[in-house]
Amino acid sequence: GNSVTQMEGPVTLSEEAFLTINCTYTATGYPSLFWYVQYPGEGLQLLLKATKADDKGSNKGFEATYRKETTSFHLEKGSVQVSDSAVYFCALSSGAGSYQLTFGKGTKLSVIP
Amino acid sequence: GAGVSQTPSNKVTEKGKYVELRCDPISGHTALYWYRQSLGQGPEFLIYFQGTGAADDSGLPNDRFFAVRPEGSVSTLKIQRTERGDSAVYLCASSLMSGGTGELFFGEGSRLTVL
Numbered sequence: 631g632n633s634v635t636q637m638e639g640p641v642t643l644s645e646e647a648f649l650t651i652n653c654t655y656t657a658t659g660y661p662s663l664f665w666y667v668q669y670p671g672e673g674l675q676l677l678l679k680a681t682k683a684d685d686k687g688s689n690k691g692f693e694a695t696y697r698k699e700t701t702s703f704h705l706e707k708g709s710v711q712v713s714d715s716a717v718y719f720c721a722l723s724s725g726a727g728s729y730q731l732t733f734g735k736g737t738k739l740s741v742i743p
Numbered sequence: 744g745a746g747v748s749q750t751p752s753n754k755v756t757e758k759g760k761y762v763e764l765r766c767d768p769i770s771g772h773t774a775l776y777w778y779r780q781s782l783g784q785g786p787e788f789l790i791y792f793q794g795t796g797a798a799d800d801s802g803l804p805n806d807r808f809f810a811v812r813p814e815g816s817v818s819t820l821k822i823q824r825t826e827r828g829d830s831a832v833y834l835c836a837s838s839l840m841s842g843g844t845g846e847l848f849f850g851e852g853s854r855l856t857v858l
Binding site: 634666671672673674675676679719721729730731732733734735736 | 746747774776778783784785786787788791798799802834836846847848849850851852
């Protein structure tokens with residue numbers, strides 16, 4: 631079955647530091663890949679997505695590239711801000727027509743001034 | 744409001760009691776999903792509605808769990824004879840389309856604690 635493994639947190643960084651949160655997956659076929667973010671007191675919201683190999687999703691300075699050869703979708707940001715403090719979830723769906731998302735356990739990021 | 748609304752935000756109940764959790768999706772969204780998030784885990788799929796019908800309930804853990812969406816909008820997740828292991832945050836999401844590349848919009852969740 632499908633599964634997502636992401637690096638365990640919590641991760642604490644200083645403002646303007648470089649961020650990487652690793653995510654690898656196991657899936658049959660051609661999954662779509664997502665990063666969702668949950669800010670304190672808010673619901674999960676889509677941060678970025680990629681639907682096929684070598685696609686790069688990007689939003690709010692965050693990027694992730696769909697790497698089929700390494701089954702990975704690592705999240706990166708060049709310079710984090712305090713406002714990026716949140717829990718980040720990597721997720722996949724089995725592709726077009728599929729509606730179930732399989733999530734990783736989440737990585738809590740704290741950015742300190 | 745414009746987002747997915749879930750009530751109650753917190754529910755504390757005793758083992759063996761019956762619980763209902765409500766979800767009001769974004770207007771016009773035909774697809775509705777329930778997920779469950781246990782402490783330290785990512786959300787896990789429970790059930791998916793397309794319109795009024797449950798298109799896939801394969802994630803419901805057992806027959807104590809049931810969900811309805813009678814008019815294709817608001818949905819209620821019902822849990823009978825609650826157990827301590829049911830304690831979790833129950834998340835509702837909706838989307839315009841049911842395809843795998845569509846964006847899901849999540850509510851803030853209903854935190855259920857079974858004593």
